[in-house]
Amino acid sequence: MPDTLSPEAVQALMPALRETIREAASLALPYFRAGGQTKARIWSKAGGSPVTEADVTVDAFLKVRLSQFVPNAAWLSEETRDDPVRLGHDLVWIVDPIDGTRAFLSGHPDWSIAVALLSGGAPLVGFVHAPAGARFYEAVAGFGATCNGAPIAVSTRAGLSEARVTGPKPMLDRLTRGVARDGVDPAFVQIERVPSLALRVARVAEGSIDIGLVSKDARDWDLAAADLILREAGGTVCDLAGHPTTYNRPEPVHGELLALPTALRPAAVAALA
Incomplete structure (x- = not known):
């Protein structure tokens, strides 16, 4: 596979990427308890921030699956040791298997799975999936952004007052x-x-x-x-x-x-x- 992806190749990947991220969510959701403490095991990383077995499970799943789709892409994730080899790659997967881990472990719904594919240091594809809130955001560079399949746009507010x-x-x-x-x-x-x-x-x-x-x-x-x-x-x-x-x-x-x-x-x- 080439070091860059054509727009056509990116579009061809999108259905499989959507399904993969939904599958990753299905791995995390059994550990989540709305309004209550997570069922997952919890430990602390260096620096004291928490990590759960759900983070690690989703990270491992996405690393295998996404690397199959774009084998020549490097990898950068919150839960994987950083490999400087990514600096020499045009294509890089950037992943947060569970963004908002403290929310996840305490039963707050505002956590998400975030996946981006970079090309030349700029995001080419982006997904933010909030399973507990049933919101699935995605974008491809140059093709607009959607939530649950419907186009989205920023507010039209003209000034900062009452923002x-x-x-x-x-x-x-x-x-x-x-x-x-x-x-x-x-x-x-x-x-x-x-x-x-x-x-x-x-x-x-x-x-x-x-x-x-x-x-x-x-x-x-x-x-x-x-x-x-x-x-x-x-x-x-x-x-x-x-x-x-x-x-x-x-x-x-x-x-x-x-x-x-x-x-x-x-x-x-x-x-x-």
């Missing part, structure tokens, strides 16, 4: 002060923070949230799939200078970010300057 915002409180406070600095009452509608970062960005893409704030230290696997979905829906994930995110760098770690409609980017960047 629906979610994310860490320190960033929200800074954004509020920045808007008020110009004599405008932001009157933000604060949306409860979405535990899965991929799902938070996807909700900006569908227009149910106007601005998603992202604290520093997010990883490629948290963002790449949802980033493409947002781009294809008319938005962007960018840093506080307005620059779009890039992926598959030696350290796949990001600083503070904004997820929002492209039309709101100049005002939000100015408010946070």
Whole structure:
């Protein structure tokens, strides 16, 4: 298989990829208990963040299956040791087997499975599947974004005033002060923070949230799939200078970010300057 994929080849893969991600969800769901503690075994990774046997099971399944579809693609996942060989590959799978593990283990529905295929450092295909909420987001570069098969688009809000915002409180406070600095009452509608970062960005893409704030230290696997979905829906994930995110760098770690409609980017960047 060549080191790049034609648009036709990508489209031909989509049905199998959808089915694979749904199958991965079927492996995770038996461990999930809505409103209660997970049935899965739990342990702590280096740094103290939790991981469950569901994370590991889904990760192993996706690594085998996705590698069969695109054998020459490298691999980057939250639950797999990073292999620097990915830096020399044009095609790279970026996977978070369960984004929002703390939500998953506590019975909160806002967790997701996030899968992206990069080409040349940019997302080519992106999936964010939230099984507990029955939301399946996907995008192919240049072909738009959908949720449960229906096209989605970012909100048409023209300004920051009364925007629906979610994310860490320190960033929200800074954004509020920045808007008020110009004599405008932001009157933000604060949306409860979405535990899965991929799902938070996807909700900006569908227009149910106007601005998603992202604290520093997010990883490629948290963002790449949802980033493409947002781009294809008319938005962007960018840093506080307005620059779009890039992926598959030696350290796949990001600083503070904004997820929002492209039309709101100049005002939000100015408010946070």
